[in-house]
Amino acid sequence: MEMEHVTSTDDIRVEGPLKHLQQVSFAGPIALELGGSLPRVTCAFETWGTLNSDCSNAILVCHAVSGDSHAASHDADDAPGWWERLIGPGKPIDTDRYFVVCPNVLGGCRGTTGPSDPMPSAGTNGESRPYGADFPDITINDMVDLQRRLAHHLGIDRWHAIVGGSLGGHQTLSWVTRYPKSTKHCIAIATSSRLTSQALGFDVVARNAIQTDPNFAGGQYYDRAEKPTTGLAIARMLGHITYLSSEAMDSKFDPDRHDPRHIASSFEQRFSVGSYLAHQGQKFTTRFDANSYITLSMAMDLMDLGRSRLELMESFDDCECDFLIISFSSDWLFTSQQSCEIVNALTALDKPVTYAEITTIAGHDAFLIDADIDQYAPLVRARLSEHEPPPPETTEAEQLIMGLIPEGASVLDLGCGQGGLLAELRKRGHDRLIGVEVAQDGIHAAAAQGLNIIDCDLNQGLPAFIDQQFDFVILSETLQVVANIETLMEEMLRVGKHVIVAFQNFAHRSLREDYVTRGRSPRATGLYDHEWYNTPNRRFPSIADVHDLCRTKQAIVHRAIYRDSKNQCEIAADADPNLNADLAVLLFSKSSGE
């Protein structure tokens, strides 16, 4: 059963002490973004691998709200970490090659300074009571600033990569927007530029549950017998619902909904989902501090890089890294739409970016679940790898297209498949190249080439790109599967100074004869060959049709190449290509100059 592979955040948590924990303290006062300061800060962290001599192989891993520094095991005897599948010798984040650092966040409760730590008292020598509610409001930027102190302490000026999911993803985005030269690669998983109002609403309710727990005592509960465990457990229950998709919850709880696992708890356990939530809520209170929960969730809620493309473009304008953005189809806490908003701003800024939406029922938790890590790990490996596999062979159409693109031109390839054309162009020295693909195997193969690929359905237009962004927009052997050709045509002309469309001519002699003599639905050959009732093709354009559409859209055709592929020869424009050519390549644009 599929759910056997779905493990929630908590099930894979390590409860033991962090025996490989290192700590470093920084003298203060350390100023905070929202005002105020901390007199002294300790940062706890773990590391894997070895820093090389020029300190250029360091990767920063950022954990999520209830995570910690134990991202992976350190040796065979060590407990597995929360990203065990991703980090280790030979793994996508390869500790044989990279020096990996994972700090506990500021404001947490696993060794880095947070509300449960003693507040150094002013004017005296000793340490006094814990901060509690006196711990100042902090932001993601404050967390990042502490990580930056840690980097300097370790001798790292620039990260090779910064990687994180959820709140960890927020940290990666804060790093690159606050310190634009701080890393070569930014890998942001299951995250957003700011929370949806819905996610914000859930956090507000969770904090209200904690803060109205009478044992919260205004945050000063550390010396009391009773802690605000009820409020914290309720907050965690709520969190768990939002980490899973509805489908995943039904798979897990619906079959035995009236048959709860009975646990010792004062919470309701009438339904299986109730006993699960009670268990998770209670377990959480044994390892997490309520003030830390409030501090971290508020920092997350205050995160705001903007939402409109213009706001986001302003936030990311100075970045000097490339980006890998990953979202999960069933994640309703940090949605694919939110990742797309970031991607659309990055592409508009011409930043190198690859984006993939992973198909899964696991919801937000997917970024921590082995089966889903296996889906996105190849993208992480490709981004961090310096080796590229041999590029796929180019098709005849792609070779013709290559001949039409001048040196150095920027190119957007729509429906780029495995990236053959783009890889060839890169070999020829082009550097502003980007592909769009919707098939996951295509995205993976093209990403493995080190190409920048955006996961996007062409029927939705080209929202990721701005007006006249590319010298050339390519649509090669893809026209026939597009439903909204009219919109796409307008979008290509908007985004590209020139457009090249290569397509099979469905009015070629052989097809016409087939239609006339056999009386059959038009049907492509070669790559396109399917039955009429199950072909992915939904348009059957002729050369004449496409020329007409260009006229309708006021596009001027500058070059047209017509081929008879079977006989490997060109068909002249005056030799009735609409009858005699089976392949056409048209280069056109809005303006009259080529």
Place this chain on the structure above:
Amino acid sequence: MEMEHVTSTDDIRVEGPLKHLQQVSFAGPIALELGGSLPRVTCAFETWGTLNSDCSNAILVCHAVSGDSHAASHDADDAPGWWERLIGPGKPIDTDRYFVVCPNVLGGCRGTTGPSDPMPSAGTNGESRPYGADFPDITINDMVDLQRRLAHHLGIDRWHAIVGGSLGGHQTLSWVTRYPKSTKHCIAIATSSRLTSQALGFDVVARNAIQTDPNFAGGQYYDRAEKPTTGLAIARMLGHITYLSSEAMDSKFDPDRHDPRHIASSFEQRFSVGSYLAHQGQKFTTRFDANSYITLSMAMDLMDLGRSRLELMESFDDCECDFLIISFSSDWLFTSQQSCEIVNALTALDKPVTYAEITTIAGHDAFLIDADIDQYAPLVRARLSEHEPPPPETTEAEQLIMGLIPEGASVLDLGCGQGGLLAELRKRGHDRLIGVEVAQDGIHAAAAQGLNIIDCDLNQGLPAFIDQQFDFVILSETLQVVANIETLMEEMLRVGKHVIVAFQNFAHRSLREDYVTRGRSPRATGLYDHEWYNTPNRRFPSIADVHDLCRTKQAIVHRAIYRDSKNQCEIAADADPNLNADLAVLLFSKSSGE
């Protein structure tokens, strides 16, 4: 702005006393489904209109978890009700024609017996303390049983219709499954046969918040100064998030997310969504009882008519009413998928059912929002109306199909449009008729004919229907827009003893000539006329193609009619219909006998 029309449940609530409230008491003991009994029960209700002499014009309206009997105003001076748009003189639930009854539910706190009412003490004369937590667990069936006592009290043996949304929808389903002959029409809106695990999880967290509030005092808080208002407010905040879609919340709160409306509250108000939730949560505690909330939400959570089609078929097997099922596209609390599960069971049982999914961003609250009520009100009006508008004219293809269907045959019409063919068949005396349509205007028009229409995309197959359910399955002038023709073909042969497909022949002489001489993408004429790049058509079948597909699927063609529509004549089978006919009607089946 769209959100101006979006009003949440609470914003339209009437806070004043229910001045038109009537009450009736029933002596006990009244047995309850889960065991135990109530010694005496009072039922509070409101009525509109006049009961006719044979008591056949009564409509029962069932309210949602935080609603009450005040569904509509009684006169110009009266406060509007929560379904004001739907109930009143000349409205879809027309109080000039119908006697409308809306009772407060058992277990609530608006006049019908609930946990806040005094518990009659055994052995003494006086009334003692309120039930509190001693109020027994009740079910939706118990609510319905009390409503049935009320019906008998009013002289009503059978309802003309039972209508409700959300928890009110659960009541309608409980009525018809528990008392199969109790109504002519069942109208169930935004509801389900049982809750998703996710919805159940939210309810559990809400109850935990109430029951762990120290002021809850085990449910015996009525004589205490402090009530469990904190827990109840948190429960309500959570409810409000689930009643709205994420998109609706963003419309409402994202633009001014950091700019809350400040209200007097001990709850967090840092974000606009937080101050809204605090306001709604606090307001709720002034009009609702915490024990009632627990009682009603538990009754809802215990509702379980099954989920698999077989379980649901068993639940609905005896029903003698027809059904109108309505869901909302952005409702994630009671999803369209859940409505479809009910619909699929009803259709499998040959129960008359119309199902429509209303497109809206409002989420679950849509059933109470004017703009969305306006979308589904015509369906309610059509279901309750006895007048049918004149049927739409039938097409040539439909007339040919009529000639192939023997008297009394059951018919499923796929892509039925406005229901012209089905209306004609009904005129001819057929009674087992059902249509499938995906376009909302088609659904409305066909429903206005009093036909049973299912909102379903043919590309998803025919999950609503069981093997060999219909004598005839019709696909008229729809083949060319279907992507998954192969699946649909198999599904039609599975569901129908016979299949009739009427389609334009894309290999007709005129189109072939056009293709050959002009070299253009195939293009339909008449109704189907679009440009090649924006036509909804995605298949271009010829007569020969469809015959081939029949062979591939081992279907035997029993009758074939070929027409030359332009010349209004028939083309004989040996006169090359694939060239000469522009319209074809094929009757085929899996078996050899017709």
